[in-house]
Amino acid sequence: DAGVTQSPTxxxxxxxxxxxxxxxxxxxxxxxSWYQQVLGQGxxxxxxxxxxxxxxxxxxxxxxxARQFPNYSxxxxxxxxxxxxxxxxxxxxxxxxNRNTIYxxxxxxxxxx
Amino acid sequence: xxxxxxxxxxxxxxEGDSAVIKCTYSDSASNYFPWYKQELGKRPQLIIxxxxxxxxxxxxxxxxxxxxxxxxxxxxxxxxxxxxxxxYFCAAPHSNYQLIWGAGTKLIIKx
Numbered sequence: 001d002a003g004v005t006q007s008p009t010x011x012x013x014x015x016x017x018x019x020x021x022x023x024x025x026x027x028x029x030x031x032x033s034w035y036q037q038v039l040g041q042g043x044x045x046x047x048x049x050x051x052x053x054x055x056x057x058x059x060x061x062x063x064x065x066a067r068q069f070p071n072y073s074x075x076x077x078x079x080x081x082x083x084x085x086x087x088x089x090x091x092x093x094x095x096x097x098n099r100n101t102i103y104x105x106x107x108x109x110x111x112x113x
Numbered sequence: 114x115x116x117x118x119x120x121x122x123x124x125x126x127x128e129g130d131s132a133v134i135k136c137t138y139s140d141s142a143s144n145y146f147p148w149y150k151q152e153l154g155k156r157p158q159l160i161i162x163x164x165x166x167x168x169x170x171x172x173x174x175x176x177x178x179x180x181x182x183x184x185x186x187x188x189x190x191x192x193x194x195x196x197x198x199x200x201y202f203c204a205a206p207h208s209n210y211q212l213i214w215g216a217g218t219k220l221i222i223k224x
Binding site for chain 1 (some may be wrong): 147155156157158161162202204207208211212213214215216217
């Protein structure tokens with residue numbers, strides 16, 4: 001049984017560029033959340049999607065956007081990249097929306113230079 | 114909103130001794146408290162969680178205790194081993210859709 005899968009695992013981008021990160025939840029899970037983890041800190045909530053609708057948004061600028069597809073996979077998009085966007089981006093999957101156990105993917109390491 | 118504080122930031126214990134990490138939360142409505150272990154360069158992995166209808170939960174060498182009155186919960190690791198070295202995070206839910214995380218505790222197991 002596959003866990004949460006994310007791609008790409010590592011990428012390097014230049015300031016001002018755009019990036020798309022992808023996530024496939026655990027089979028049967030309908031909720032996907034995105035977290036940003038800067039080195040030395042705990043994960044910070046970015047978005048939650050459930051049944052293809054945005055259900056929650058953290059304190060991130062409009063440069064960050066996401067969507068969920070009919071198969072429950074998800075994309076996180078970040079425009080106009082800044083050096084401070086360099087972080088580990090974690091996708092988390094859960095069965096339903098409300099306070100259930102979440103399982104993380106391996107993450108996508110983004111470096112902005 | 115929810116606020117989670119975690120202590121200590123670094124904990125060094127002798128191999129075989131016990132380690133205790135504590136977290137406090139602010140939202141009395143919170144009812145789910147997970148603990149995650151993160152090794153260097155890897156994702157956070159759920160190691161144990163507790164729901165508010167119980168006061169303690171054990172899984173082999175790991176236990177979590179919850180005091181709802183005082184709004185704090187703790188992770189206990191007994192008979193520590195070198196592979197327990199990692200950063201440990203507590204978390205508590207905020208609204209229906211997100212976890213608020215503690216700042217993390219770096220656990221060092223000395224041989």
